[in-house]
Amino acid sequence: MNVESLLQQLGQLHFLAQFLIFSLENISLLLIAVLIGKLIEPKNTVLSRQDQKWVISTLICNILITVLGFELYQLEIIKIDFSHNIISIILDTLLLVILMDFFMFCFHYLAHTLKWFHPIHKLHHTHVDTNVYSLFVLHPVETFGFGFIWLILISIFPFNYISLIIYLFLNLMYGIFGHIEKDLFPAFWYKSYFTKWISTTKFHSDHHKNQAHNFGFYFTFWDKIFKTMI
Ligand SMILES: [Zn+2]
Numbered sequence: 001m002n003v004e005s006l007l008q009q010l011g012q013l014h015f016l017a018q019f020l021i022f023s024l025e026n027i028s029l030l031l032i033a034v035l036i037g038k039l040i041e042p043k044n045t046v047l048s049r050q051d052q053k054w055v056i057s058t059l060i061c062n063i064l065i066t067v068l069g070f071e072l073y074q075l076e077i078i079k080i081d082f083s084h085n086i087i088s089i090i091l092d093t094l095l096l097v098i099l100m101d102f103f104m105f106c107f108h109y110l111a112h113t114l115k116w117f118h119p120i121h122k123l124h125h126t127h128v129d130t131n132v133y134s135l136f137v138l139h140p141v142e143t144f145g146f147g148f149i150w151l152i153l154i155s156i157f158p159f160n161y162i163s164l165i166i167y168l169f170l171n172l173m174y175g176i177f178g179h180i181e182k183d184l185f186p187a188f189w190y191k192s193y194f195t196k197w198i199s200t201t202k203f204h205s206d207h208h209k210n211q212a213h214n215f216g217f218y219f220t221f222w223d224k225i226f227k228t229m230i
């Protein structure tokens with residue numbers, strides 16, 4: 001069974017069944033993140049009482065964004081390329097990762113500079129020493145902001161479905177490895193011309209410790225270009 005017909009079948013289900021499936025999907029992603037955190041740094045992967053409500057609210061926001069995305073797909077506002085052309089998969093993946101990082105860099109920069117936005121983003125920065133749960137300690141305004149950037153971008157370009165899957169996987173992994181405390185990136189990563197433009201655990205961890213720098217997520221070059229890198 002291919003993905004396109006799977007989505008078609010999903011579209012024929014009752015809205016509540018769709019909602020349940022997208023809820024299970026997002027709960028699974030949260031559990032995978034926590035599991036990775038627990039495996040890598042069990043002592044640091046602790047959910048504090050005051051963060052519980054934020055983790056749950058971010059989970060609900062992510063479910064709503066997924067539901068909205070599927071509605072937009074059914075309305076053909078979001079179009080997906082289901083071909084298996086390897087060139088388009090590679091180009092779409094690169095385009096997605098680079099564009100998403102640029103728009104999220106801008107959004108994140110605004111979160112630190114706009115008067116109304118900074119108090120909202122401050123919630124994420126209550127975690128100076130981060131753990132995997134920090135990824136989910138976000139104000140709903142911010143979660144919807146990131147979600148809308150994603151939905152608008154994939155409404156404009158019909159990306160390949162494999163690129164969308166690769167991007168979502170990389171996004172989750174970067175969210176996890178950007179917030180765990182243990183830096184698993186090898187020492188050469190920071191020096192080699194081939195790797196130093198790709199973000200690391202230390203790169204985002206440094207942002208949590210010094211909020212005037214490192215606004216990018218997947219790459220270091222936006223901060224280099226805009227002179228905001230530590
Ligand atoms: Zn963070």
Ligand SMILES: [Zn+2]
Nearest residue numbers: 108112121207
């Ligand atoms: Zn920030």
